[in-house]
Amino acid sequence: MGVNLRGTMFALRRFVPFAIFWIILTSNDPGAWLPGLIAAGAATALSLHLLPASRATHVNFRSLASLAPGFLWRSVLGGIDVAWRAFHPRTPLRPTWIRYQVRLPAGGPRVSLGSELSLMPGTLGAGEDGDVMYIHCLDSNQPVLEAIVSEEERIARAIGFDLGGARD
Amino acid sequence: MSVIVTATTILLLLIGVAFFLAGSMGLLRFPDVHARLHALTKADNLGLGFITLALLPQAADVWIASKLVMIWLLTMLAAATVSQLIARSALHEEDVKQEPGP
Amino acid sequence: MIEAYFFAATVLLMTVAVCLVRVLRGPTRADRMMGAQLAATAGVAILALISPAGSPAMLDVALVLALLGAFAAVAFVKAATIDGAGDPEEESQ
Structure with a gap:
């Protein structure tokens, strides 16, 4: 019974965002509520099929929300950084690759690390091989490694994951 | 008051358009695939973000406004994911794995 | 204000023309x-700008258009690489 309740709560956490999405899509037209119920239900079923509760990472929404402002700010910095390089007459780039030993668990957390790095100044996630993540850097003079480490630590805190001992 | 709104809207529009221009300049001028991908991913979505902000005061109601914000969030999510996929698919052309790490 | 939106949309149309050069050159x-x-992405912005x-x-x-853009890229990555190097569901070689 307890397991059942937890499963229902899990499905509900998927269903509510889909329902909100539908309501915005239809400008909250009451005539669209019934198809919306069916559509959001079907979307929830599909999402549970593609990523079952057992494989999903449990995210603390409050700490995730606390990440958002800093992340938005860094993505603005990332845009400004790449914009001045694009407009600069000599396009100042010193591209380099970093092979980063990821400590986050595979799946969602690593994908979000890659996504966030792709929007931050000077870094771009380019997939992973086992525990090694390939990161492309625009300028080897930028302190990118520190930025990657602190981004990984922020995500680890948001999902309540212990990164463990020192990086090798 | 409306002068301030108008001025802010025009400023936001200019910033948004500038980021789009930067994105296409980068796409045109940067030397290799991955550098161009930086320009595409970062500049474009910021441009769309500022244009969304500029459109918000003109939105007819709160639903139109939330739809605008939703389009931006979905585009940003898609771009961040897609850029990783394209970056990875372009990897084999550059033989990164032979290069020494830092 | 509508004029400002149309002006921005026109400039964005020009950036689309610029990036078509990259499509042509590879x-x-x-x-x-x-x-x-x-x-x-520019098309999404242009449509949003002319919607008022x-x-x-x-x-x-x-x-x-935003959805199609994302799907097109995923389809490209799935189809274009012979060894599945861009496909996260396979290990790259």
Whole structure:
């Protein structure tokens, strides 16, 4: 019974965002509520099929929300950084690759690390091989490694994951 | 008051358009695939973000406004994911794995 | 204000023209795909900009364009690489 309740709560956490999405899509037209119920239900079923509760990472929404402002700010910095390089007459780039030993668990957390790095100044996630993540850097003079480490630590805190001992 | 709104809207529009221009300049001028991908991913979505902000005061109601914000969030999510996929698919052309790490 | 939106949309149309140059030149398939991606994002922005003057349904068109852009890129990555190097569901060689 307890397991059942937890499963229902899990499905509900998927269903509510889909329902909100539908309501915005239809400008909250009451005539669209019934198809919306069916559509959001079907979307929830599909999402549970593609990523079952057992494989999903449990995210603390409050700490995730606390990440958002800093992340938005860094993505603005990332845009400004790449914009001045694009407009600069000599396009100042010193591209380099970093092979980063990821400590986050595979799946969602690593994908979000890659996504966030792709929007931050000077870094771009380019997939992973086992525990090694390939990161492309625009300028080897930028302190990118520190930025990657602190981004990984922020995500680890948001999902309540212990990164463990020192990086090798 | 409306002068301030108008001025802010025009400023936001200019910033948004500038980021789009930067994105296409980068796409045109940067030397290799991955550098161009930086320009595409970062500049474009910021441009769309500022244009969304500029459109918000003109939105007819709160639903139109939330739809605008939703389009931006979905585009940003898609771009961040897609850029990783394209970056990875372009990897084999550059033989990164032979290069020494830092 | 509508005039300002139209002006911005016109400039964005020019950036689409610029990124079509990248589609034309390549050299890699990923480059061409990126040009198409930028055209899709700019198209979303253009549709959003002309929606206050036109119909709110243009925002739905913008949303569909955004979705198509993402699907096109995923399909490209799935199909274009022979060894599945861009496909996260397979290990790259």
